[in-house]
Amino acid sequence: MESEPTRIMVAVNESTIKGYPHASISSRGAFEWTLQKIVRSNTSGFKLLFLHVQVADEDGFDDIDSIYASSEDFKNMKRRDKARGLHLLENFVNKCHEIGVLCEAWIKKGDPKEVICHEVKRVQPDLLVVGSRGLGPFQRVFVGTVSEFCAKHAECPVITIKRKADEAPQDPVDD
Amino acid sequence: MESEPTRIMVAVNESTIKGYPHASISSRGAFEWTLQKIVRSNTSGFKLLFLHVQVADEDGFDDIDSIYASSEDFKNMKRRDKARGLHLLENFVNKCHEIGVLCEAWIKKGDPKEVICHEVKRVQPDLLVVGSRGLGPFQRVFVGTVSEFCAKHAECPVITIKRKADEAPQDPVDD
Secondary structure (H helix, E strand, O other), X not given: OOOOOEEEEXXXXXXXXXXXXXXXXXXXXXXXXXXXXHHOOOHHHEEEEEEEEEOOOOOOOOOOOHHHOOHHHHHHHHHHHHHHHHHHHHHHHHHHHHHOOEEEEEEEEOOHHHHHHXXXXXXXXXXXXXXXXXXXXXXXXXXXOHHHHHHHHOOOOEEEEEOOHHHOOOOOOOO | OOOOOEEEEEEXXXXXXXXXXXXXXXXXXXXXXXXXXXXXXXXXXXXXXXXXXXXXXXXXXXXXOHHHOOXXXXXXXXXXXXXXXXXXXXXXXXXXXXXXXXXXXXXXXXXXXXXXXXXXXXXXXOEEEEEEOOOOHHHHHHHOOHHHHHHHHOOOOEEEEEOOHHHOOOOOOOO
């Protein structure tokens, strides 16, 4: 007899290189590590909770000239953003269905580090898994790292999975 | 068919209140969390590696007057320290035998945070679990925290399990 499944929140984001619907290298890494090292064959013992945070009022503005954007354009952009986010999550959800692991997935808007910690508080997972680019101290100052903030502030145990060295793109800030 | 078991290193130390062979509240917490939330019923999927670090040249001096200690006395102290450390590890190992989880356990001397990171490098576990007293910033400055150092420097993913608030002793520096 097993108790409730262990609920693992996995924070996922899109690739900075390939864009939506592709997941970033580090969030794919964090997901695969969780399956291989924690879930293993015990697919009924875990439930994965995928959270994708979209940075508010920043996405979607590159493509069009915002001066000429009507309110209708903005609505369309928002809709498109959401659709792209869902498409990103779909990859993770499909993989879970395939191997028979329960999961949930949702999108929030805001500052990723703040939103992740807020969602941990609300959802109370047993564990939060976040990927990390493994940036050096110099880059960290300018880029900021979501994983460090979460490890410090999230109200649950946190595992940070560093991107493998051989998977790092030319510019390590990319992901 | 499963691959090699996931190797989880668990750093354990003695209780500051009850002394040997009792484990500290936070290392017991870290161990129990690992069994409940990660290992669950999949006892063949994991191997636990218990590391106990004894602070070098500090333990055992409270009991006798060191001015009168002969070299034979020192040898006896060292032997006694080791026996106490083994007794501490025995509790964890017995529990693993009981539920059928593979394990190893060993003792090292030195500065716990340095030794743990060194052993991670040597043994290459998939995951390191460390307990933490969850001290506030003021206490942390004077006491230092092993878990923070390991989370930053260990060459593998690290989970820090904070002591539950209702298990904290009167003086939170105790454990």
